[in-house]
Amino acid sequence: xxxxxxxxxxxxxxxxxxxxxxxxxxxxxxxxxxxxxxxxxxxxxxxxxxxxxxxxxxxxxxxxxxxxxxxxxxxxxxxxxxxxxxxxxxxxxxxxxxxxxxxxxxxxxxxxxxxxxxxxxxxxxxxxxxxxxxxxx
Amino acid sequence: xxxxxxxxxxxxxxxxxxxxxxxxxxxxxxxxxxxxxxxxxxxxxxxxxxxxxxxxxxxxxxxxxxxxxxxxxxxxxxxxxxxxxxxxxxxxxxxxxxxxxxxxxxxxxxxxxxxxxxxxxxxxxxxxxxxxxxxxx
Amino acid sequence: xxxxxxxxxxxxxxxxxxxxxxxxxxxxxxxxxxxxxxxxxxxxxxxxxxxxxxxxxxxxxxxxxxxxxxxxxxxxxxxxxxxxxxxxxxxxxxxxxxxxxxxxxxxxxxxxxxxxxxxxxxxxxxxxxxxxxxxxx
Amino acid sequence: xxxxxxxxxxxxxxxxxxxxxxxxxxxxxxxxxxxxxxxxxxxxxxxxxxxxxxxxxxxxxxxxxxxxxxxxxxxxxxxxxxxxxxxxxxxxxxxxxxxxxxxxxxxxxxxxxxxxxxxxxxxxxxxxxxxxxxxxx
Amino acid sequence: xxxxxxxxxxxxxxxxxxxxxxxxxxxxxxxxxxxxxxxxxxxxxxxxxxxxxxxxxxxxxxxxxxxxxxxxxxxxxxxxxxxxxxxxxxxxxxxxxxxxxxxxxxxxxxxxxxxxxxxxxxxxxxxxxxxxxxxxx
Amino acid sequence: xxxxxxxxxxxxxxxxxxxxxxxxxxxxxxxxxxxxxxxxxxxxxxxxxxxxxxxxxxxxxxxxxxxxxxxxxxxxxxxxxxxxxxxxxxxxxxxxxxxxxxxxxxxxxxxxxxxxxxxxxxxxxxxxxxxxxxxxx
Numbered sequence: 135x136x137x138x139x140x141x142x143x144x145x146x147x148x149x150x151x152x153x154x155x156x157x158x159x160x161x162x163x164x165x166x167x168x169x170x171x172x173x174x175x176x177x178x179x180x181x182x183x184x185x186x187x188x189x190x191x192x193x194x195x196x197x198x199x200x201x202x203x204x205x206x207x208x209x210x211x212x213x214x215x216x217x218x219x220x221x222x223x224x225x226x227x228x229x230x231x232x233x234x235x236x237x238x239x240x241x242x243x244x245x246x247x248x249x250x251x252x253x254x255x256x257x258x259x260x261x262x263x264x265x266x267x268x269x270x271x
Numbered sequence: 272x273x274x275x276x277x278x279x280x281x282x283x284x285x286x287x288x289x290x291x292x293x294x295x296x297x298x299x300x301x302x303x304x305x306x307x308x309x310x311x312x313x314x315x316x317x318x319x320x321x322x323x324x325x326x327x328x329x330x331x332x333x334x335x336x337x338x339x340x341x342x343x344x345x346x347x348x349x350x351x352x353x354x355x356x357x358x359x360x361x362x363x364x365x366x367x368x369x370x371x372x373x374x375x376x377x378x379x380x381x382x383x384x385x386x387x388x389x390x391x392x393x394x395x396x397x398x399x400x401x402x403x404x405x406x407x408x
Numbered sequence: 409x410x411x412x413x414x415x416x417x418x419x420x421x422x423x424x425x426x427x428x429x430x431x432x433x434x435x436x437x438x439x440x441x442x443x444x445x446x447x448x449x450x451x452x453x454x455x456x457x458x459x460x461x462x463x464x465x466x467x468x469x470x471x472x473x474x475x476x477x478x479x480x481x482x483x484x485x486x487x488x489x490x491x492x493x494x495x496x497x498x499x500x501x502x503x504x505x506x507x508x509x510x511x512x513x514x515x516x517x518x519x520x521x522x523x524x525x526x527x528x529x530x531x532x533x534x535x536x537x538x539x540x541x542x543x544x545x
Numbered sequence: 546x547x548x549x550x551x552x553x554x555x556x557x558x559x560x561x562x563x564x565x566x567x568x569x570x571x572x573x574x575x576x577x578x579x580x581x582x583x584x585x586x587x588x589x590x591x592x593x594x595x596x597x598x599x600x601x602x603x604x605x606x607x608x609x610x611x612x613x614x615x616x617x618x619x620x621x622x623x624x625x626x627x628x629x630x631x632x633x634x635x636x637x638x639x640x641x642x643x644x645x646x647x648x649x650x651x652x653x654x655x656x657x658x659x660x661x662x663x664x665x666x667x668x669x670x671x672x673x674x675x676x677x678x679x680x681x682x
Numbered sequence: 683x684x685x686x687x688x689x690x691x692x693x694x695x696x697x698x699x700x701x702x703x704x705x706x707x708x709x710x711x712x713x714x715x716x717x718x719x720x721x722x723x724x725x726x727x728x729x730x731x732x733x734x735x736x737x738x739x740x741x742x743x744x745x746x747x748x749x750x751x752x753x754x755x756x757x758x759x760x761x762x763x764x765x766x767x768x769x770x771x772x773x774x775x776x777x778x779x780x781x782x783x784x785x786x787x788x789x790x791x792x793x794x795x796x797x798x799x800x801x802x803x804x805x806x807x808x809x810x811x812x813x814x815x816x817x818x819x
Numbered sequence: 820x821x822x823x824x825x826x827x828x829x830x831x832x833x834x835x836x837x838x839x840x841x842x843x844x845x846x847x848x849x850x851x852x853x854x855x856x857x858x859x860x861x862x863x864x865x866x867x868x869x870x871x872x873x874x875x876x877x878x879x880x881x882x883x884x885x886x887x888x889x890x891x892x893x894x895x896x897x898x899x900x901x902x903x904x905x906x907x908x909x910x911x912x913x914x915x916x917x918x919x920x921x922x923x924x925x926x927x928x929x930x931x932x933x934x935x936x937x938x939x940x941x942x943x944x945x946x947x948x949x950x951x952x953x954x955x956x
Contacts, residue, residue: 137650137680137681138680138681138682139646139649139650139678139679139680139681139682140678140679140680140682141645141646141676141677141678142676142677142678142679143675143676144674144675144676145675146810148724148725148726148810149724149725150698150722150723150724150725150767151725153332155330155331166331166333166336167331168338169764169765170765172765172766172767172771174698174766174767174770174771175698175723175725175767176696176697176698176725176764176765176766176767177696177697177698177699177723177724177725177726177727178696178725178726178727179725179726179727179810179811187682190644190646190647190650193566194566194577194578194642194644195564195641195642195643195644195646195647196644196646197646197678199577200676201579216717216724217717217718217720217724218720218722218724219698219720219722219723219724222722223720223722230332231331231332232332233327233331233332233333234278235276235278235327235332235333235334236327236332238276239274239276239327254682262694262696262727263281263727264280264281264282265278265279265280265281265337266278266279267276267277267278267279267334268276268277268279269274269275269276269277270274270275270276271275271276271277271324271391283536285450285451285452285536286450286451287424287448287449287450287451287493288451290606292604292605303605303607303610304605305612306490306491307491309491309492309493309497311424311492311493311496311497312424312449312451312493313422313423313424313451313490313491313492313493314422314423314424314425314449314450314451314452314453315422315451315452315453316451316452316453316536316537353443353450354443354444354446354450355446355448355450356424356446356448356449356450359448360446360448367606368605368606369606370601370605370606370607371552372550372552372601372606372607372608373601373606375550376548376550376601399420399422399453400453400555401554401555401556402552402553402554402555402611403552403553404550404551404552404553404608405550405551405553406548406549406550406551407548407549407550408549408550408551408598408665411924411954411955412954412955412956413920413923413924413952413953413954413955413956414952414953414954414956415919415920415950415951415952416950416951416952416953417949417950418948418949418950419949427743429741429742440742440744440747441742442749461956464918464920464921464924467840468840468851468852468916468918469838469915469916469917469918469920469921470918470920471920471952473851474950475853504743505742505743506743507738507742507743507744508689509687509689509738509743509744509745510738510743512687513685513687513738528956537692538691538692538693539689539690539691539692539748540689540690541687541688541689541690541745542687542688542690543685543686543687543688544685544686544687545686545687545688545735545802557947559861559862559863559947560861560862561835561859561860561861561862561904562862580901580902581902583902583903583904583908585835585903585904585907585908586835586860586862586904587833587834587835587862587901587902587903587904588833588834588835588836588860588861588862588863588864589833589862589863589864590862590863590864590947590948627854627861628854628855628857628861629857629859629861630835630857630859630860630861633859634857634859673831673833673864674864701880703878703879714879714884715879716886778880779879779880780880781875781879781880781881782826783824783826783875783880783881783882784875784880786824787822787824787875811829812828812829812830813826813827813828813829813885814826814827815824815825815826815827815882816824816825816827817822817823817824817825818822818823818824819823819824819825819872819939
């Protein structure tokens with residue numbers, strides 16, 4: 135019998151960012167992105183929730199070892215983004231606007247490569263407790 | 272490539288309500304609704320979580336501008352229900368029992384009209400941290 | 409050696425209330441209490457945090473048995489206020505404005521009588537996650 | 546019109562457990578399960594989130610009465626597992642490794658039998674705030 | 683009778699910052715401040731908890747009107763720091779290291795001037811859920 | 820000027836325990852400790868909140884480096900208690916009943932030795948979100 139189960143791991147990172155479209159004037163950027171376009175950056179405590187789906191191993195009872203999953207997230211995601219300026223310190227957002235929608239997609243793409251194809255993956259990212267995103271929807 | 276993403280916004284309102292079926296006796300109402308049928312009302316801090324799904328704009332990286340979404344929720348939902356008695360002060364619950372299931376449906380119907388047809392919508396309503404509902408399921 | 413320790417218990421109740429000064433006009437009440445003066449009441453999920461201080465019993469290691477403390481709170485406080493309209497259903501707030509400051513004081517007075525004089529008592533009341541009070545300060 | 550709605554109830558229990566495969570050496574168990582294989586057990590505050598989906602009754606506005614659902618969870622799940630050692634005190638985990646994936650499946654199977662076939666069921670179990678599982682996925 | 687009561691209000695802001703001592707080398711700064719000394723800044727969701735103590739007005743039952751307190755915090759604190767780079771965008775931290783200890787003190791000094799001398803004031807600042815400070819202690 | 824400030828760090832551990840007085844019968848222990856006296860242990864996710872008070876260093880702006888404080892807690896407290904059976908695996912609770920009151924005192928005594936005498940110390944321990952203790956009171 136197939137017994138597909140989801141397992142979730144939450145991790146945390148802090149980063150600075152600025153939202154803007156390079157070709158736009160400051161006024162256009164402020165009109166669209168409000169205070170988030172402040173040229174000197176602002177920041178967030180990002181909470182990352184990674185959901186992996188699969189069938190538990192009948193012997194161990196694990197879909198995936200959470201300490202392995204946590205290691206992957208730390209090495210591949212947090213090491214890149216934690217305590218960084220997303221616009222200035224990362225290759226991924228050098229020319230991509232670091233909206234929550236874009237950050238969650240970039241993290242999904244990074245983690246997707248690290249997991250076995252038999253496992254499903256969904257990533258949720260909290261920018262604040264009241265604003266968050268999920269990919270894929 | 273389609274890159275469907277969900278974006279969530281939490282808002283908050285406080286309201287009083289009473290659960291009862293008008294044609295029933297007090298005993299029947301107490302039997303079904305317990306303390307929630309107290310004739311003089313009780314109240315809740317309602318947490319509202321609105322989920323919108325769509326494809327981010329390639330230029331801005333936004334599915335929808337969260338400050339626009341927040342404005343819509345405030346004008347169309349909170350202005351109606353915040354600090355109100357749902358049974359006495361609102362047209363929507365004048366003859367509809369304000370259970371969490373009915374409140375979440377009413378809010379869904381209000382918000383559905385405000386959003387572009389290309390966007391998906393799900394609404395979750397927390398009556399307390401331990402009791403909550405979601406529509407559509 | 410004196411080893412004074414604090415022990416905390418959180419309980420929860422839901423209630424409706426309205427803030428107003430009886431002798432004032434509706435305008436004066438709205439001026440002071442805003443939406444909280446809505447004549448038909450609104451409501452809250454109140455979180456109650458009771459702090460008792462004392463020296464743990466050397467044999468059992470308890471300052472007070474938390475299940476006893478929880479019973480006292482349920483019988484003396486929650487039975488009175490849970491799922492009630494504070495203005496209409498309670499003697500305590502029949503003529504006392506049910507602000508958080510007044511509710512926390514009333515609850516303190518109720519609990520103070522139930523506890524041994526050797527124990528200290530502080531009560532905190534959350535009206536929402538962002539608005540709360542404590543007595544005595 | 547079909548108006549499928551989800552309703553959630555959170556409950557809580559505390560339990561001790563140990564993760565291990567009986568035929569393995571202590572080294573093999575430590576290699577796979579880390580500190581969770583400590584022979585003398587460790588423990589958790591488990592948060593259980595039960596999601597039931599169905600169409601609200603047009604008269605009462607309830608998918609299911611949450612106090613009935615809460616009673617079922619308390620009688621069938623909490624009475625079995627709360628303040629217990631899952632490995633030693635329960636029949637269910639006498640020979641099944643009590644990983645979160647296995648616990649959530651066992652709870653699902655228990656609750657599935659108690660609910661009408663017209664209702665959908667999903668169970669989420671938080672082992673900590675950062676580690677949790679859901680079944681079915 | 684004196685009935686001293688505390689009332690709390692939580693507000694929220696997002697900001698970028700960098701910790702460093704200007705005269706030190708990058709190595710010295712990294713040695714002391716770790717990742718927090720990253721030259722391109724990182725950021726936080728700061729939660730601010732303002733505690734005001736006083737005697738409730740016998741007529742209104744208010745120590746202070748929370749909507750007035752909230753306005754003061756928004757105009758005097760959030761307008762300065764929200765969505766800002768503390769090091770670059772604020773006069774207060776142009777030459778003062780924006781540690782949580784220094785930020786909470788600066789906010790205390792700002793708010794102290796806005797409140798009546800009869801009221802007590804304590805400020806708590808959460809940099810993350812796990813790291814926070816309070817002044818005065 | 821003295822500028823005494825408090826700084827807090829939260830850490831987390833999971834443990835099993837059993838509450839009982841060795842000389843008592845099972846009935847006496849159940850009478851006093853209820854389900855917590857279950858002979859096969861149960862467990863908790865303990866949240867530990869350590870508060871240190873002192874005057875910030877004028878140059879760095881730190882009362883104490885939080886990463887140093889976190890290291891001390893991890894080496895001296897978590898290494899002893901995390902994923903352990905408090906009754907069976909620790910010297911501290913071999914003959915001391917592991918109530919929250921006793922655990923918080925033991926942790927206080929451990930940390931007090933590690934901190935400079937100029938610094939104040941208070942320890943809070945959450946056994947669950949609704950039951951917690953603090954020492955000294």
